[in-house]
Amino acid sequence: TQLLEQSPQFLSIQEGENLTVYCNSSSVFSSLQWYRQEPGEGPVLLVTVVTGGEVKKLKRLTFQFGDARKDSSLHITAAQPGDTGLYLCAAETSGSRLTFGEGTQLTVNP
Amino acid sequence: DARVTQTPRHKVTEMGQEVTMRCQPILGHNTVFWYRQTMMQGLELLAYFRNRAPLDDSGMPKDRFSAEMPDATLATLKIQPSEPRDSAVYFCASGFGKGKSLHFGNGTRLTVT
Numbered sequence: 371t372q373l374l375e376q377s378p379q380f381l382s383i384q385e386g387e388n389l390t391v392y393c394n395s396s397s398v399f400s401s402l403q404w405y406r407q408e409p410g411e412g413p414v415l416l417v418t419v420v421t422g423g424e425v426k427k428l429k430r431l432t433f434q435f436g437d438a439r440k441d442s443s444l445h446i447t448a449a450q451p452g453d454t455g456l457y458l459c460a461a462e463t464s465g466s467r468l469t470f471g472e473g474t475q476l477t478v479n480p
Numbered sequence: 481d482a483r484v485t486q487t488p489r490h491k492v493t494e495m496g497q498e499v500t501m502r503c504q505p506i507l508g509h510n511t512v513f514w515y516r517q518t519m520m521q522g523l524e525l526l527a528y529f530r531n532r533a534p535l536d537d538s539g540m541p542k543d544r545f546s547a548e549m550p551d552a553t554l555a556t557l558k559i560q561p562s563e564p565r566d567s568a569v570y571f572c573a574s575g576f577g578k579g580k581s582l583h584f585g586n587g588t589r590l591t592v593t
Binding site: 403410412413414415418458467468469470471472 | 484511513515522523525528530535536571573581582583584585586587
């Protein structure tokens with residue numbers, strides 16, 4: 371069982387559509403991070419959320435941390451082909467280990 | 481822009497051979513992580529260091545994998561002997577402080593035949 375469950379695993383949409391991906395856990399975290407990974411590259415940090423209920427916006431991306439700090443969502447408005455990539459959530463667990471979910475592979479078609 | 485540098489980018493080797501992957505963390509970062517990424521398992525933590533000291537290597541098969549930081553500018557991950565199931569992309573990442581973001585290299589794609 372994964373500590374961080376991401377859904378959906380795969381998502382293919384048309385340019386201009388909105389989408390939401392989720393990161394869920396039964397554990398409480400002090401913070402949670404979202405990364406995006408493109409083919410042939412390492413993951414790149416998008417945002418860190420720290421406070422329960424916190425909402426952060428990065429252009430067309432909106433990140434929310436659940437009130438209980440067990441889950442998070444990423445909403446993309448008017449998706450563009452440049453948003454295509456693997457979206458990973460990650461949380462710090464015991465001993466400062468950063469544990470990743472399996473990711474959501476997003477494809478935005480022109 | 482400061483970046484984490486990994487070498488080689490690609491490595492193809494035969495089963496039983498030794499493989500060494502190298503990582504140059506960002507100058508000033510005091511934590512270094514090694515991850516392995518596969519389609520089936522996603523990103524798995526193999527080992528990590530803080531101030532060059534190994535803190536956790538429980539994710540590594542100890543009989544064949546070893547990770548070291550000979551100095552602050554170099555981290556190595558060695559597999560001896562390599563096996564086909566080791567085929568994956570190996571990422572190094574560095575950061576500073578507890579709970580901070582990680583900066584990843586572009587990985588070493590290892591294929592063991």
